[in-house]
Amino acid sequence: MKLYKYPHRDLWSEICARPVQDDRKIIPAVTGILSAVQKQGDAALRSFSRKFDGVELGSIEMTATEIKAAAQQLSPQLKAALKQAKNNIEAFHRSQKEASKKITPMQGITCWRESRPIEKIGLYIPGGSAPLFSTVLMLGLPARIAGCKEVVLCTPCNKEQQVHPAIRYAAALCGIQKIFKIGGAQAIAAMAYGTESVPQVFKIFGPGNQYVTTAKQLVQNRVAIDMPAGPSEVLVIADGTADPHFVAADLLAQAEHGPDSQVVCITTQARMVKKIEAAVAAQLKVLPRKDIAAKALEHSRIVVTKNLNEAIALSNFYAPEHLILACKTGNALLKSITAAGSVFIGNHSPESVGDYASGTNHTLPTNGYATAYSGVSLDSFYKKITFQQLTAKGLKTIAATVTTMAEAEGLQAHSNAVKIRMTK
Structure with a gap:
């Protein structure tokens, strides 16, 4: 994993760049x-x-x-x-x-x-x-x-x-x-x-x-x-209370999806970097899909930030599919999160639980689309149809508003659809 220590905001685009896919073929x-x-x-x-x-x-x-x-x-x-x-x-x-x-x-x-x-x-x-x-x-x-x-x-x-x-x-x-x-x-x-x-x-x-x-x-x-899709990804924010072995396991859980998966770790403690890297290396050795995970780690990042506010800002910029808050004050950060597919709060909330059985949906926006897209929900399987019903009095009350606006747009037939009812 490539290390960035206290990066200036000018480097955020580089840090958040996803693996490039060549679509020409x-x-x-x-x-x-x-x-x-x-x-x-x-x-x-x-x-x-x-x-x-x-x-x-x-x-x-x-x-x-x-x-x-x-x-x-x-x-x-x-x-x-x-x-x-x-x-x-x-x-x-x-x-x-x-x-x-x-x-x-x-x-x-x-x-x-x-x-x-x-x-x-x-x-x-x-x-x-x-x-x-x-x-x-x-x-x-x-x-x-x-x-x-x-x-x-x-x-x-x-x-x-x-x-x-x-x-x-x-x-x-x-x-x-x-x-x-x-x-x-x-x-x-x-x-x-x-x-x-x-x-x-x-x-x-x-x-x-x-x-x-x-x-x-x-x-x-x-x-x-359902939504635009790309390779799987996870971003973990870890403060000094995070368990580096838990963090490593979460990173590898996503990396084993495929060689084009991406994992990002942001920590507020520089001393955590070596601990997380050592835990990743140790756990990687025994994974059946270690070759796949190792390729994913080649284009993954670990970032040290000054504080949690900066970590959250960088996470929002990245807009991860999965966001894990391995932080003591995880719940206090929730209102600051503006772009993420699904959020996992605390040291006992691994992303894999959401993948399988907690109840939330694991079909989520990737590749930065969490800035504008939601994950799959019940609403994804519905069409929403609007209805309206006016009484004669209701039409009379709003008639002038509609005819004025329609005629200002040059759409006389729209205006007439109201006026002809009023004459009756």
């Missing part, structure tokens, strides 16, 4: 995949599965029997863990339901807003070196709570055309019945455009590699997506 390749799937449908999906994954697909959709069989292939401990996570995630997202509120801004005018579920949802679940069955719960459960009528899940299969049993089991817990054995940009294309087997959806959720991310961005002229 990716965009043309993804564009070709999208076009092929749009034109050729299932034939293109089978061709790309053969080309990229070495899989000769029979049926693209999983059968109910295949989904049900997953329960027999998992340990009782993992099934119990998934059920506990499900309960917590459901509880947190159910608490986000809002009752409709009617207001009367003027006598005779009533306005309100109601939620309607997005009817067709597509979920992408990576299934490579780290099959993200936890993401099935994070996306499938709020979709069900919101009342989405159709949920389509795409995830890559292995060469035996099998999907990881934990993904299938998690999908069953969420009531998802349509699972398709396809991955990559072609899966995004299938959900965006529809094929003979895969239904077209209205909004796509889920993480993925650079090709999946690029595909999601390119199909936005056809479907909505």
